[in-house]
Amino acid sequence: MNRTLRRTAAALAALALCTAAAPAARQQSAAASAKAPTAAAQWIDRSTVVWKVEPGDSTAEELRSSRGGALRLSPTSLTGAQKAAYPHLASFPAFAVDPRDRDKAATALRGHVTAVQQESTGDHRVLRRTDVQIPGVLDDLYAPAARRAHLGPVFRDGRPTLSVWAPTAESVALELDGRTVPMRRDAASGVWSVTGGADWRDKPYRYRVRVWAPTVRKVVTHKVTDPYATALTADSTHSLVTDLADPKLAPAGWASLKKPKAVPERDARIEELHIRDFSIADRTSAHRGQYLAFTDRRSDGMKHLRELARAGTSYVHLLPAFDFGTVPERRSDQTEPGCALDSLPADSEEQQSCVGRTAAKDGFNWGYDPLHYTVPEGSYAADPDGPARTREFRRMVQGLNRAGLRTVMDVVYNHTVASGQDPTSVLDRIVPGYYHRLLDDGTVATSTCCANTAPEHAMMGKLVVDSVVTWARQYKVDGFRFDLMGHHPKANILAVRTALDALTPAKDGVDGKAILLYGEGWNFGEVANDARFVQATQKNMAGTGIATFSDRARDAVRGGGPFDEDPRVQGFASGLYTDPNSSPANGTPDQQKSRLLHSQDLIKVGLSGNLADFTFTDTTGHRVKGSEVDYNGSPAGYARAPGDALAYADAHDNETLYDALTYKLPARTPAADRARMQVLAMATATLSQGPALSQAGTDLLRSKSLDRNSFDSGDWFNALHWRCQDGNGFGRGLPPAADNKAKWPYARPLLTDPAARPGCAEITSASAAYRDLLRIRTTEKAFSQATAEGVQRALSFPLSGTGETPGVITMRLGDLVVVFNATPDRRTQAVADLAGTPYALHPVQAHGADPTVRTASYERSSGTFTVPGRTVAVFTRR
CATH class of the missing domain: 2.60.40.1130 (Rab geranylgeranyltransferase alpha-subunit, insert domain)
Known part of the structure; x- marks a missing residue:
């Protein structure tokens, strides 16, 4: 696969299983082909x-x-x-x-x-x-008429009408109250509908669909839930005839909810968070692992989120919270590891083995396996059986808003958990062969990991738009992150934007224009290079106001990639050339220096907001545009305006930043220096133009014990630890074998090394230093340029060129000068053009949490900035 692709959670979730099962799958496919013709x-x-x-x-x-x-x-x-x-x-x-x-x-x-x-x-x-x-x-x-249809349960004057699009069905009936109710088919739209009485409210129902099923080559009768369900019974066995406008589902204060002030997308500072991780290990929470944990104002987790909000974090991005298919929703049905995990050695294989034995039935999964797109996941609710989960999700939004944070949902419309006759296949059992993208032979494409949907088809595209609008209107969600957005047509994502923009506070209770949109614009699979439609990829979304994750600076900062055979490949923030480790994968000193300097150019492009036309002098001495800087054969700069590219140093995918640095920094590196390099790596995203995202707990040196793919690794490896006395998650055993065993030889000595395990001093100082940088980013207007022209005028790298210091980037931004010193030693940076100009360390840092950065200095007569090793220092003109 293309090394620039970073698999999302769902793809990683299935990667090992798909790889292992590939030979068997090919045999099954061959057997099926022998029995039946393909759909060519x-x-x-x-x-x-x-x-x-x-x-x-x-x-x-x-x-x-x-x-x-x-x-x-x-x-x-x-x-x-x-x-x-x-x-x-x-x-x-x-x-x-x-x-x-x-x-x-x-x-x-x-x-x-x-x-x-x-x-x-x-x-x-x-x-x-x-x-x-x-x-x-x-x-x-059918699409001209069907696009106008109101699907799912719709209430008028207290009476519900249930509608489902099933144009190929021989018949459709409603199962409700132990009886079968006929439904009427509209010939123009292919929609079947039935209107009931007020007594249908909150009753469980399913559709009985009689239809030709190509996967079994016969006419079958499916009993299937509603793709437009608004509520579900536990474990999604039935939909519920629920009206989301029912006052019983609105928590106190919902109609008058005051939200934190919206910020432009270019200024969004986002904390990516898994709902269960947030509170499952928080002994101060009364609702561990639930939506309601965000209403526990005095819990350690909520206190930390409020601290981040005060420092400048504006959004919490929730990993999938829609109904997904891999967790038993009733707690009584969930299992827990039966081992004494706390008593095992830090490098033991037993923890991952024990967790793996119960993974299929425990309460944990990332949730990138959609079942019903527009219903809250039941396993996070106090009671998963019924519409109570709607009220609790709304209370979660309230809790975050009251903490000063807006809410982003991670949405996964690019695939479903299953297709065909599988019991968890909803769409494909209603209109077989329609909602999923088929290859030339008629098989379902699975490049995302699972059964790819086809948002290029009118009714799948409609489902995406309708679902997003429902979350925005009915749950007051403030933003959406699209998983594998490059598998969507650009037109589909723009249709979402248009639909949201039409929402107004007077009419809908929300300001749709203030809703954030961003996603993964990776280019791969059967749709790659616009093979089937113009994709919502990085280059294609530039200029739309919808951001895409930028992997350019991320790779330059961390070094290497998540699929490297040797995880010790270094980058700017992990010691490349300036503090080399023993890995031969890093090459000779000359090769390391060359790679480091190119990485610094990639980071400069990232600091500009990944602008394609941003012009600067690169480390070879040439005047270049961002689009002319190479990133694995692609342009590093692709954005047209600040806000087109989202910066990040880590996310839920791949190793946490702390774990990546643990692999890459020399083994002798003390815990205090590891913490400093963590802050420096985070700073490259935090202090960039455009939006930035950080994985929850990264400021606390969060570790998953070196697990690169923790989608199903349980609470043991994933839980957040808000109290430093509980550690940061490091040393909880060797990470799960399925995705990490090749790295075990590198992991074993690290997990038992005291230098790799931070204490309270390192954890608390890193978090405080990060919050200082957030305060600077969100209070200094120079970081919030609205246009590419504004960035070009304000931003420069005065020491970039053939004489640039390896491991040091000096950035001038308006009246600010920022020095990123990734080397172990104090460095001086003389900017001759600034000689005689008065500068001083920024007041936030001068009076801040980090005593080391307070030793940074400036010599006015020569324009020389002196910055300690492994430190980011921000200077402001007096």
């Missing part, structure tokens, strides 16, 4: 079929349906518009549906459709037969 023909609209077969003078092609009748085909060519809509099919042979047969399409689609090529003379022997992919023609026939 694609019916893209009512008049056109694309099929990679060559017609001949003696052949005839047609569509056949089990509902009776045939639709004749004749060779044609795709129009320019069709090629633009289906670029991956542009070179395939095309066939026109005979105009006399086009009115048969709707009936044919409610059965099993095959494409047949046969001899046109003699005995009309069938030469080729294949199943047919139908999303395109379904959109052509």
